[in-house]
Amino acid sequence: MLTYITRRILMLIPVLFGVSVFIFIVMRIVPGDLAMTILGNNATPESLHQLREDFGLNLPLYVQYFNWMSGVLTGDFGQSMRTGQEVLPDILSRFKLTFELTLISAFISWIIAIPLGIIAAVKRNTNTDFGVRLISLLGVSVPNFALAIIIILVLSLAFSYSPPIEYVGFFENPLQNLEIMIIPAIVLGSSMAGAVMRMTRSSVLEILRQDFIRTIRAKGARERIVIFNHALRNAMIPILTIIGLQVGTLLGGTVIIEQIFSLPGLGQLVLTAINQRDFIVVQGAVLFIAFVFVFINLLVDVLYSYLDPRIKYK
Amino acid sequence: MSNLLEINNLSIDVKIEKSYYNIVNRLSLSIAKKQKYGIVGESGSGKSLTSVAIMNLLADSLSVSEGQILFEETQELTTLSNKEMMKIRGKDISIIFQEPMTALDPIFTIEYQISEVLKIHFNHSKKEMREMIISILKDVGIPRPESIMKSYPHELSGGMRQRVVIAMALICKPKLLIADEPTTALDVTIQAQILELMNELTEKYDTSILMITHDLGVINETCERVAVMYAGEVVEESSVDSLFSHPKHPYTQGLLKSIHTLGDRSEKLYSIPGNVPTPTQLKKHGCRFASRCPHVMDLCKEETPPYVEVSEDQVSKCWLHTERGEYNEQGQKASVASEEYEKTFSD
Ligand SMILES: Nc1ncnc2c1ncn2[C@@H]1O[C@H](COP(=O)(O)OP(=O)(O)OP(=O)(O)O)[C@@H](O)[C@H]1O
Ligand code: SF4
Numbered sequence: 259m260l261t262y263i264t265r266r267i268l269m270l271i272p273v274l275f276g277v278s279v280f281i282f283i284v285m286r287i288v289p290g291d292l293a294m295t296i297l298g299n300n301a302t303p304e305s306l307h308q309l310r311e312d313f314g315l316n317l318p319l320y321v322q323y324f325n326w327m328s329g330v331l332t333g334d335f336g337q338s339m340r341t342g343q344e345v346l347p348d349i350l351s352r353f354k355l356t357f358e359l360t361l362i363s364a365f366i367s368w369i370i371a372i373p374l375g376i377i378a379a380v381k382r383n384t385n386t387d388f389g390v391r392l393i394s395l396l397g398v399s400v401p402n403f404a405l406a407i408i409i410i411l412v413l414s415l416a417f418s419y420s421p422p423i424e425y426v427g428f429f430e431n432p433l434q435n436l437e438i439m440i441i442p443a444i445v446l447g448s449s450m451a452g453a454v455m456r457m458t459r460s461s462v463l464e465i466l467r468q469d470f471i472r473t474i475r476a477k478g479a480r481e482r483i484v485i486f487n488h489a490l491r492n493a494m495i496p497i498l499t500i501i502g503l504q505v506g507t508l509l510g511g512t513v514i515i516e517q518i519f520s521l522p523g524l525g526q527l528v529l530t531a532i533n534q535r536d537f538i539v540v541q542g543a544v545l546f547i548a549f550v551f552v553f554i555n556l557l558v559d560v561l562y563s564y565l566d567p568r569i570k571y572k
Numbered sequence: 573m574s575n576l577l578e579i580n581n582l583s584i585d586v587k588i589e590k591s592y593y594n595i596v597n598r599l600s601l602s603i604a605k606k607q608k609y610g611i612v613g614e615s616g617s618g619k620s621l622t623s624v625a626i627m628n629l630l631a632d633s634l635s636v637s638e639g640q641i642l643f644e645e646t647q648e649l650t651t652l653s654n655k656e657m658m659k660i661r662g663k664d665i666s667i668i669f670q671e672p673m674t675a676l677d678p679i680f681t682i683e684y685q686i687s688e689v690l691k692i693h694f695n696h697s698k699k700e701m702r703e704m705i706i707s708i709l710k711d712v713g714i715p716r717p718e719s720i721m722k723s724y725p726h727e728l729s730g731g732m733r734q735r736v737v738i739a740m741a742l743i744c745k746p747k748l749l750i751a752d753e754p755t756t757a758l759d760v761t762i763q764a765q766i767l768e769l770m771n772e773l774t775e776k777y778d779t780s781i782l783m784i785t786h787d788l789g790v791i792n793e794t795c796e797r798v799a800v801m802y803a804g805e806v807v808e809e810s811s812v813d814s815l816f817s818h819p820k821h822p823y824t825q826g827l828l829k830s831i832h833t834l835g836d837r838s839e840k841l842y843s844i845p846g847n848v849p850t851p852t853q854l855k856k857h858g859c860r861f862a863s864r865c866p867h868v869m870d871l872c873k874e875e876t877p878p879y880v881e882v883s884e885d886q887v888s889k890c891w892l893h894t895e896r897g898e899y900n901e902q903g904q905k906a907s908v909a910s911e912e913y914e915k916t917f918s919d
């Protein structure tokens with residue numbers, strides 16, 4: 259097991275290297291220019307050149323990449339080209355919010371999706387089942403921003419709700435923080451909820467059709483044991499796969515959600531940095547998110563072997 | 573001797589796209605305490621459905637449309653509440669299903685799965701359960717039970733898994749053990765061992781057996797009485813001795829003929845021509861075997877044959893045993909057909 263994990267971690271290196279090269283190049287081929295955005299349209303060619311010189315943007319690309327990478331590898335993600343702030347501390351402090359948002363929305367979506375998926379499987383082809391399937395279809399197919407707008411509209415008309423202006427950290431005031439986070443979390447989690455619901459329904463159904471379920475009933479087991487101890491435990495394996503995949507969607511979704519609900523998270527940082535062509539911040543943040551994503555997927559793979567004894571990692 | 577299980581006129585229907593088709597038709601049989609009873613018939617004759625109906629575990633599309641299943645003369649299993657039924661399942665009646673490879677939950681240890689049935693019905697301590705599991709695993713011939721019980725199903729061979737399933741079925745010392753083709757999925761040497769094991773253990777625990785198989789050889793080795801099933805009906809019911817020495821129903825005769833030729837290589841393999849009709853092909857009246865019967869008469873196609881007591885301990889459902897069916901199409905006397913059969917295999 260330990261050797262497996264070590265090997266998996268070693269395999270992350272080429273993946274993250276690929277991501278870093280990719281984002282480095284993308285940031286340099288998107289139209290728009292850092293010096294121009296800073297100095298405005300009326301800047302003289304000399305001042306533009308000077309600024310580029312200062313940021314090292316006139317160096318050959320591989321040198322720029324090498325400089326950035328050697329910093330990253332020693333834990334120095336560089337400074338923002340706009341504010342001069344250290345990038346890594348900024349990423350970490352903003353990631354706290356994004357992490358909390360992702361976690362809450364994942365939890366909410368599981369709490370709703372897994373029970374509903376089970377109910378739909380047990381009551382297959384009834385109206386309840388059709389209802390659940392409709393909800394999951396909506397969850398998967400309605401885009402986050404649309405759902406956010408609908409929810410904000412409904413809430414503001416019915417309860418005169420408005421998206422919070424001032425963000426309050428969880429450790430400052432947990433209740434107020436949750437109040438701020440809950441609606442963005444629900445919106446963000448809707449697609450994961452839909453996907454998990456669908457997967458729970460189909461895999462519980464699939465397991466309930468297996469021969470061994472009949473053996474358990476033949477032992478005299480109650481339906482509750484059949485469903486929760488056996489059907490759900492077995493179904494958790496494919497459900498976990500979909501959760502692992504959806505984590506990416508969730509992390510990506512935070513960019514939009516944080517913007518809509520004006521939450522100062524990592525997503526917002528990335529978006530602002532992209533608009534300002536703040537290369538160093540974008541590169542650092544994207545690399546960081548990629549790391550989180552692959553790390554969570556590694557975690558999911560390790561969890562598999564606990565859920566399924568047939569999987570043996572060597 | 574009082575009956576442990578008595579099935580009276582049991583009919584099972586299947587619902588296919590809003591219409592019902594009969595599968596098992598007015599099946600009756602009774603199993604005495606400590607008796608070894610067999611059901612034999614080709615694939616698709618309704619053997620498994622009958623056994624699942626006894627456990628009251630029929631799939632949603634299937635339903636009992638007629639008849640009773642009496643357990644210990646008092647409990648009617650087809651109408652028992654699920655709560656009452658759960659007390660019987662696994663404790664008084666247990667079942668070994670056809671496929672040992674898929675009968676166990678892949679993600680739990682053998683110990684967990686055997687202890688589960690104990691937990692459902694009794695209140696033993698952990699230590700007691702452990703001891704009971706080790707002792708039953710020894711009984712079913714599993715070497716090193718202490719380590720095997722910690723393993724998962726996929727780590728065991730088919731024969732081992734079937735032994736585990738048998739252990740699980742016997743650990744509560746049930747009054748009736750239903751074994752649905754317990755050996756068909758296993759290779760021949762293991763088959764014999766498993767059958768012998770089941771014989772031994774059921775004697776030890778005073779358990780009755782309902783042995784379900786398509787193999788008359790298995791019946792011959794393990795059973796005292798037997799019901800021959802064809803297309804959802806019992807066509808002949810008899811002691812095993814009588815069935816083998818003087819089979820009366822043309823279907824039974826065909827089945828026996830096919831195992832006799834198996835032993836004798838000089839002859840061509842005999843098998844009954846045609847196939848078991850599917851539920852949707854069955855007609856309401858007439859003999860269900862008519863399409864394949866070598867002695868078929870016009871009468872057979874129109875009217876359902878009655879059960880006739882053909883010897884002291886033997887009943888057969890065929891027109892040939894009655895006045896009306898005295899002559900078949902070839903103008904041959906019914907009793908002659910039977911004698912002719914006996915002559916063929918007397919040597
Ligand atoms: N759930 C079901 N829905 C519809 N038809 C079914 C169902 N289960 C069984 N049948 C049909 O009922 C008939 C009897 O099936 P059953 O499984 O009892 O046969 P069997 O005698 O056990 O055969 P085998 O030797 O193949 O196990 C078959 O024609 C089968 O197609
Ligand atoms: S009733 Fe007729 S068709 Fe049926 S088994 Fe007897 S002889 Fe054959």
Ligand SMILES: [Mg+2]
Nearest residue numbers: 619620670752
């Ligand atoms: Mg069967």
